Amino acid sequence: MSPRPKVEHLRKPQIIAAAADVLYERGLFDTRIGDIAERAGTSSPTILYYFESKDRLLEEAVDLTDREFYERMTEGQAQRRGAVEKLVHLIEETSLGPGGLSDWTLWMEMWVRARRDPAVRDSYFRLDRRQRELIANIVREGQASGDFDSGADPDDFALVLSGLMDGLGVQVTLGQPDVTAERMVDRCLALASLELGCELEPSDSALRRGARR
Amino acid sequence: MSARERILAAAVSQIAAEGIDGVRIARIATEARVSPALVHYHFATRDALLAEALDYSYVHAGEARITSGDTLPRTSHAARLQSMIEACLPTSEPLRQDWVLWVELWLRAVRNPELRPVAEELYARLHAWFAREIAEGVKDGEFARCDPDEVADLALALIDGYGVRTLIGDPAMPLERGRRAVSGAVARELGLDGEQLVDRAA
Numbered sequence: 495m496s497p498r499p500k501v502e503h504l505r506k507p508q509i510i511a512a513a514a515d516v517l518y519e520r521g522l523f524d525t526r527i528g529d530i531a532e533r534a535g536t537s538s539p540t541i542l543y544y545f546e547s548k549d550r551l552l553e554e555a556v557d558l559t560d561r562e563f564y565e566r567m568t569e570g571q572a573q574r575r576g577a578v579e580k581l582v583h584l585i586e587e588t589s590l591g592p593g594g595l596s597d598w599t600l601w602m603e604m605w606v607r608a609r610r611d612p613a614v615r616d617s618y619f620r621l622d623r624r625q626r627e628l629i630a631n632i633v634r635e636g637q638a639s640g641d642f643d644s645g646a647d648p649d650d651f652a653l654v655l656s657g658l659m660d661g662l663g664v665q666v667t668l669g670q671p672d673v674t675a676e677r678m679v680d681r682c683l684a685l686a687s688l689e690l691g692c693e694l695e696p697s698d699s700a701l702r703r704g705a706r707r
Numbered sequence: 708m709s710a711r712e713r714i715l716a717a718a719v720s721q722i723a724a725e726g727i728d729g730v731r732i733a734r735i736a737t738e739a740r741v742s743p744a745l746v747h748y749h750f751a752t753r754d755a756l757l758a759e760a761l762d763y764s765y766v767h768a769g770e771a772r773i774t775s776g777d778t779l780p781r782t783s784h785a786a787r788l789q790s791m792i793e794a795c796l797p798t799s800e801p802l803r804q805d806w807v808l809w810v811e812l813w814l815r816a817v818r819n820p821e822l823r824p825v826a827e828e829l830y831a832r833l834h835a836w837f838a839r840e841i842a843e844g845v846k847d848g849e850f851a852r853c854d855p856d857e858v859a860d861l862a863l864a865l866i867d868g869y870g871v872r873t874l875i876g877d878p879a880m881p882l883e884r885g886r887r888a889v890s891g892a893v894a895r896e897l898g899l900d901g902e903q904l905v906d907r908a909a
Binding site for chain 1: 726728807810811813814816817818823826827830857860861863864865866867868869871872874875877879880884885887888889891892895896
């Protein structure tokens with residue numbers, strides 16, 4: 495079957511979405527290009543025409559998952575008033591949100607590949623920086639409005655919080671005893687409250703979501 | 708060194724260099740100076756090899772960590788805790804190798820639930836080590852009253868999150884500053900003032 499560049503705008507997203515599903519289920523090592531082709535309803539040569547390797551597909555898949563996550567995040571953030579609500583929302587969305595980055599599997603794939611593949615490494619840096627930027631900006635907003643203590647360094651706080659979410663996210667994903675997504679939210683809110691000198695409470699919607707689990 | 712130990716040492720360096728998926732039994736055999744059949748005999752599956760290599764690496768990379776009692780500073784619990792955090796971060800080559808295996812384990816354990824007890828066991832060991840030190844610091848009045856298990860969990864999660872970043876090494880992220888930030892967050896949980904657990908200049 496010959497590749498058809500003319501339908502690139504249609505086919506590429508379809509392949510990436512299929513790749514995200516298959517990679518998530520099986521892992522990069524155990525995924526064959528043929529598996530993704532089957533899921534996407536296309537052929538292996540077509541996939542290889544668009545993407546030179548599985549690593550590139552992983553990058554695109556993470557990018558897609560991440561974009562969806564951030565669209566949801568940005569939409570949610572826009573509905574929140576003030577830095578306190580925004581920070582609570584960010585922590586809850588990251589810890590409890592449906593699919594996406596609340597599951598750390600694709601991040602782990604990236605961490606493993608990043609050491610050997612500069613392109614994967616660069617996308618990881620980009621995503622990590624954006625996440626920390628988002629947190630730091632909320633802190634700056636809260637400090638300007640007087641909601642947060644002005645003593646905390648926004649960039650240091652962003653590093654600590656994103657590190658904590660990654661560390662706990664791994665444990666939640668691995669099903670460590672006693673580490674649930676709800677506990678992750680509590681732990682992150684407690685740390686943020688202490689570091690920023692404020693009282694952060696779980697939102698009502700998170701409580702409702704938590705109760706359903 | 709026994710043949711089994713040589714195989715494990717070779718497995719650690721091979722997994723750290725190539726990843727568990729890229730490991731070739733033949734290369735481990737060559738490096739360990741044994742036959743491939745012997746490697747297969749000792750480790751029937753990749754998972755078994757990874758689990759055993761991790762255990763071996765954990766003990767060896769953290770030699771100071773395990774026999775910690777004598778090598779940790781005696782000045783204060785805070786100083787000991789600081790050293791323990793350092794001993795868990797990928798700051799030396801053996802620790803870097805240990806970290807690579809650790810991250811490989813996470814990923815593999817997601818899809819192979821039989822590997823999860825290995826992760827659980829390693830977490831539990833580190834957790835007990837940290838919780839004990841924190842509890843003693845509280846008992847001696849050096850740390851504020853807190854739940855040592857909670858703070859130990861927090862410290863380990865921060866170490867993991869920050870360790871991954873150190874391992875991959877974003878040039879735009881100042882590592883030293885990150886290390887201080889982690890130390891500071893743990894210090895404040897323990898009711899200590901200051902930028903980090905121990906002022907390095909002191």
